[in-house]
Amino acid sequence: MPWAGRHARMGAVEARIAMVPAAEPPGGNDPRAGRVRAALEEAVRSGGGSVVPLAEADGLLWLVPGHPERLQQTLDDHPRVRWVQFPWAGVEKFAASGVFHHPAVFTCAKGSFAGQVGEHALLLTLACLRNVARQARTPRWTPMPPRSLHGRSVTILGAGGIAEELVRLLRPFDCHIKVIRRRPDKVEGANETLPRSALAAALPGTDVLVLALALTAETAHIVGAAELARLPAHAVVVNVARGAHIDTGALVQALEAGRISAAGLDVTDPEPLPEGHPLWSDPRVLITSHCADSPEYVMRMLCERVEHNVLRLRAGLPLDGVIDPAAGY
DSSP states (O other): OOOOSSSOOOOOOOOEEEEESSSOOTTOOOHHHHHHHHHHHHHHHHTTOEEOOGGGOSEEEEOOOSOHHHHHHHHHHOTTOOEEEOSOSOOHHHHHHTGGGSSSEEEOOTTTTHHHHHHHHHHHHHHHHTTHHHHHHOOSOOOOOOOOOTTOEEEEEOOSHHHHHHHHHHGGGTOEEEEEESSOOOOTTOSEEEEGGGHHHHGGGOSEEEEOOOOOTTTTTSBOHHHHHHSOTTOEEEEOSOGGGBOHHHHHHHHHTTSSSEEEESSOSSSSOOTTOHHHHOTTEEEOOSOSSOHHHHHHHHHHHHHHHHHHHHHTOOOSSBOOTTTTO
16 A cells, blocks of 8 residues: 555554564564564554464564664565654654555554654753853863853754744744744744755754754755854754764854854764763763653653554554655654
């Protein structure tokens, strides 16, 4: 079945769901793996489905990170599978393989983890504006005048759940919010919703640039030397999406030249960022190690997504988190 808009509708099915891998690999001793499987199995049952062997399944929870060729082979070998659920929000490795052109409907966890990631984006923004990283690294009394977020111009790249949550969190600060996205649909709460072609024109008036979009071939290095040069020198850059959205070398150079004032990064390229990298020692940069959301929160929200989609699968209703093969997310 081809993708058919934001949600995909399928005919009602019994929701016989398999999980791959079907069990923890031989020799595995991570107790978390068993807890994850048990929680997901309970989510399937709570949605009215049943957990079955792959040969009997019409739905699939794919828990193998990477290895899209294995997923493609699994789908080829089991043509009755009509729905595949991923436990992650980012699925760029699978998109690049072309597996999403299989007639099954694919859903991921996009939007599920937006609450905590949106909070983290706000935290990094405030920390950059208020010199938190530099204050924390200065082992002596050194007053530094902060900047307020109130009334600032915030440009958000991306319009998914994280962007929507951040827009909500920014309301008390009376910011002027521009959201730049692929589709023309307006984002509730934003002052402006603009196409990606408007990015260059939006940057000179941006105080805070937040990256919260999916990584695709089109969005890799969407912020490079040219984009950083168009920002005002007082601007801060916050990335809670994927490290490859920013040209890391260009970011280092922009900071060294004073073309931007600070950066807050939960993701980096490469990741993990090697010890000794210049971003670690720059007092204007605050790095958190891809930890915007907690494991407990992720597990809870993922189980909610699985239960919800199993319920909707059984009823023949549109599923949430459907991946658009053309867009790659």
